[in-house]
Amino acid sequence: MSLLIRGGRVIDPANNVDAVQDVLIEHGKITRLGRGLETPAGVEAVDAAGKIVCPGFIDMHVHLREPGQEYKETVATGTRAAAAGGFTAVCCMANTSPVNDNGAVTDYILAKARVEGLVRVYPIGAVTKNLSGQELAELAELAESGCVAFSDDGKCVMNAGLYRRAMEYTLPFGAPIISHAEDSTLSAGGSINEGVVSTELGLPGQPTAAEDVMVARDILLAELTGAHIHIAHASTAGTVRLLRDAKARGIRVTAEVTPHHLVLTEEAVRSWDANTKMAPPLRTKRDVEALIEGLADGTIDCIATDHAPHALSEKEGEYDHAAFGIVGLETAVAVVLDRLVRGGPLPLATLIARWSRDPARLLNLPGGTLSVGAPGDVTILDLDAETTVNPSRFHSRSRNTPFGGWALRGGPWMTIVGGAITKAAAR
Amino acid sequence: MAWTRKDLLSMRELDAGEITLLVDTAASLQEIASRDIKKVPALRGKTVVNLFYESSTRTRTSFEIAGKWLSADVINFSASGSSTSKGESFIDTAKNIAAMSPDVVVVRHSSAGAADLLARELSCSIVNAGDGAHEHPTQALLDLLTIREKKGHFEGLHVAIVGDIAHSRVARSDIHGMRKLGMTVTVAGPPTLIPPFVQELGAKVSYRLEDAIGDVDVIMMLRLQQERMTAGLIPSLREYSRYWGLTLDRLAKHARPDVLIMHPGPVNRGIELSPEVADGPYSVILDQVSRGVAVRMGVLLLLAGRKAGEAA
Numbered sequence: 223m224s225l226l227i228r229g230g231r232v233i234d235p236a237n238n239v240d241a242v243q244d245v246l247i248e249h250g251k252i253t254r255l256g257r258g259l260e261t262p263a264g265v266e267a268v269d270a271a272g273k274i275v276c277p278g279f280i281d282m283h284v285h286l287r288e289p290g291q292e293y294k295e296t297v298a299t300g301t302r303a304a305a306a307g308g309f310t311a312v313c314c315m316a317n318t319s320p321v322n323d324n325g326a327v328t329d330y331i332l333a334k335a336r337v338e339g340l341v342r343v344y345p346i347g348a349v350t351k352n353l354s355g356q357e358l359a360e361l362a363e364l365a366e367s368g369c370v371a372f373s374d375d376g377k378c379v380m381n382a383g384l385y386r387r388a389m390e391y392t393l394p395f396g397a398p399i400i401s402h403a404e405d406s407t408l409s410a411g412g413s414i415n416e417g418v419v420s421t422e423l424g425l426p427g428q429p430t431a432a433e434d435v436m437v438a439r440d441i442l443l444a445e446l447t448g449a450h451i452h453i454a455h456a457s458t459a460g461t462v463r464l465l466r467d468a469k470a471r472g473i474r475v476t477a478e479v480t481p482h483h484l485v486l487t488e489e490a491v492r493s494w495d496a497n498t499k500m501a502p503p504l505r506t507k508r509d510v511e512a513l514i515e516g517l518a519d520g521t522i523d524c525i526a527t528d529h530a531p532h533a534l535s536e537k538e539g540e541y542d543h544a545a546f547g548i549v550g551l552e553t554a555v556a557v558v559l560d561r562l563v564r565g566g567p568l569p570l571a572t573l574i575a576r577w578s579r580d581p582a583r584l585l586n587l588p589g590g591t592l593s594v595g596a597p598g599d600v601t602i603l604d605l606d607a608e609t610t611v612n613p614s615r616f617h618s619r620s621r622n623t624p625f626g627g628w629a630l631r632g633g634p635w636m637t638i639v640g641g642a643i644t645k646a647a648a649r
Numbered sequence: 650m651a652w653t654r655k656d657l658l659s660m661r662e663l664d665a666g667e668i669t670l671l672v673d674t675a676a677s678l679q680e681i682a683s684r685d686i687k688k689v690p691a692l693r694g695k696t697v698v699n700l701f702y703e704s705s706t707r708t709r710t711s712f713e714i715a716g717k718w719l720s721a722d723v724i725n726f727s728a729s730g731s732s733t734s735k736g737e738s739f740i741d742t743a744k745n746i747a748a749m750s751p752d753v754v755v756v757r758h759s760s761a762g763a764a765d766l767l768a769r770e771l772s773c774s775i776v777n778a779g780d781g782a783h784e785h786p787t788q789a790l791l792d793l794l795t796i797r798e799k800k801g802h803f804e805g806l807h808v809a810i811v812g813d814i815a816h817s818r819v820a821r822s823d824i825h826g827m828r829k830l831g832m833t834v835t836v837a838g839p840p841t842l843i844p845p846f847v848q849e850l851g852a853k854v855s856y857r858l859e860d861a862i863g864d865v866d867v868i869m870m871l872r873l874q875q876e877r878m879t880a881g882l883i884p885s886l887r888e889y890s891r892y893w894g895l896t897l898d899r900l901a902k903h904a905r906p907d908v909l910i911m912h913p914g915p916v917n918r919g920i921e922l923s924p925e926v927a928d929g930p931y932s933v934i935l936d937q938v939s940r941g942v943a944v945r946m947g948v949l950l951l952l953a954g955r956k957a958g959e960a961a
Contacts, residue, residue, distance in 0.1 A: 416845060417846055418845070418846035418849045421844040421845055421846050421847055421849075421850065422661070423762065423783055424780075424782030424783035424784070424821060425761045425762070425783070494762040494765045494766060494769075538738075539738050539766075540739055540758070540760035540762065540766065541760060541761065541762045541766075542760045542761065543760060
């Protein structure tokens with residue numbers, strides 16, 4: 223597919239570009255950048271004046287739920303949600319049913335994505351068979367089949383000896399292991415952060431130490447093995463401190479943070495809305511401040527949604543019985559633009575880097591830049607778009623968001639995958 | 650002062666005026682218990698549903714008697730052995746009951762927030778009869794009524810709440826209610842049974858029984874659930890009762906002679922309370938139970954008697 227994007231402000235952190243330019247995509251790849259480009263015959267042109275043209279955003283942590291839990295989400299609905307939210311690629315976690323712990327399941331997901339996917343789909347394989355934490359999954363075959371990372375996300379591999387072997391075994395594959403850092407003996411039974419809110423509400427809490435203990439362990443194992451460990455959904459000030467220290471010592475550890483952990487605190491739980499329940503739980507203001515600081519200074523490498531669709535019936539009942547997790551693909555960019563960039567602590571170029579260049583680098587994915595020859599994946603932002611989050615209009619099959627009704631300024635305007643427009647602005 | 654709330658969900662949400670109104674209303678209804686014919690027509694034609702998802706004899710019976718003495722039609726719905734065993738969700742069950750137009754639903758549930766959830770979903774009045782480890786407001790109200798009867802006032806009194814604070818909805822409701830009425834509250838127990846940041850609720854903390862009971866007007870002993878041992882929170886019942894059991898000897902040595910001993914029940918005799926203390930002259934445990942009926946009458950009267958249009 224070919225497309226000319228005219229007159230937008232191009233911000234491409236990988237090339238230190240911030241200038242008004244045209245971007246020409248031909249046959250799915252970026253072929254020219256510059257001012258006043260001619261529109262080649264037969265090529266559609268898009269007027270992006272006043273808009274921000276970025277490398278396609280990559281969400282490296284989503285749950286597409288297929289195969290097995292198609293009532294929550296499918297590759298088709300999840301990638302539509304991704305496109306609507308401004309993402310050109312997603313990485314899908316392995317906790318499907320059956321678990322993506324062998325090449326056949328990876329093949330199935332990729333086949334679905336080829337036929338029904340609206341954005342690029344990169345599967346993440348399981349670390350252990352059936353996420354049981356007992357035996358290694360067939361990691362070499364998973365890598366060969368196209369998995370870009372390995373993770374038992376949703377569960378923590380509690381056996382440090384086995385996790386060390388997983389790190390060593392995957393060294394030749396150049397794909398990181400992604401840690402769901404949660405010591406289950408410390409978090410057991412907890413629905414929310416352990417603190418003043420859990421005490422007042424009488425809900426069992428999970429201490430921040432449940433995360434910090436495992437982040438510390440994984441950093442030590444990364445140091446031992448030389449493996450690249452990526453910490454999923456960092457949520458505590460302690461994690462930020464441990465990451466900063468490990469990076470200073472040259473250990474190969476990276477991390478992501480979710481939009482909800484950047485803008486919400488445990489106070490949101492007082493509503494008793496189970497859409498404030500996720501793993502890790504919403505923490506305190508002090509943790510939020512540390513996460514924002516870590517994201518801005520590069521201690522945290524990227525933003526990822528941990529898009530976790532659940533049916534209404536799994537979220538409407540008693541708080542402690544409700545499922546963990548919220549959807550994020552269709553609100554993430556707007557929430558972060560509105561709350562952290564507009565008049566906030568996060569420079570726009572940093573947000574763009576953390577959502578394109580940095581996830582592409584740490585997973586060795588094509589894209590993440592608008593260099594000539596790169597895939598024609600582009601996210602265009604409209605910083606003035608005013609929206610009110612309306613979950614009933616989500617493309618996702620699920621509606622479990624804490625952001626319903628939020629009025630937000632700024633958001634995705636157009637999503638372009640391989641030169642094809644997959645999402646055009648409403649109106 | 651008029652009552653305006655649709656629901657009674659927590660002590661945390663009430664102000665001192667509302668708490669006093671509830672206690673005063675209960676006090677005025679208490680004489681019904683001593684009448685020859687224990688019935689007033691106040692809630693004739695009103696329907697009260699007791700929706701109990703946790704076994705409870707005392708609280709359910711108390712609400713049932715309260716409703717009947719006020720002439721309401723009282724229906725008991727116990728979740729065990731009814732539709733929940735067929736897999737119906739809490740919300741579905743509640744909506745079905747609401748479709749039968751009750752005026753008040755009294756709910757007891759093991760999940761914190763269950764009463765708030767119902768209050769949001771249903772248009773009838775909801776009374777929280779205990780939700781997980783969150784709150785149990787009618788228990789706090791009957792504690793307050795008992796204390797005022799025995800001590801004559803609230804302001805300046807000091808209460809020690811002893812035992813498993815972490816898992817206690819009674820402790821949370823008592824702390825909120827007592828603090829709002831000008832009382833001092835100390836919570837005491839082994840650190841594993843004290844919830845984090847409890848000081849931010851306005852309570853003082855003590856880790857030694859002898860210190861906690863030394864200078865107080867009321868000692869509220871809490872029930873110790875046996876499963877706290879298997880969860881690794883205490884080593885053994887034997888050790889717990891040795892260091893945290895209230896005995897006559899300890900009382901005589903450390904407590905004031907006019908101290909009141911309270912307990913929300915049911916009592917583990919020989920664990921948190923020795924039998925001599927539970928039945929002794931300091932104990933007002935049975936007074937609490939009889940005040941409970943008056944408190945629940947007062948609550949039902951204020952909620953069901955609230956005129957349409959007065960909705961908060």
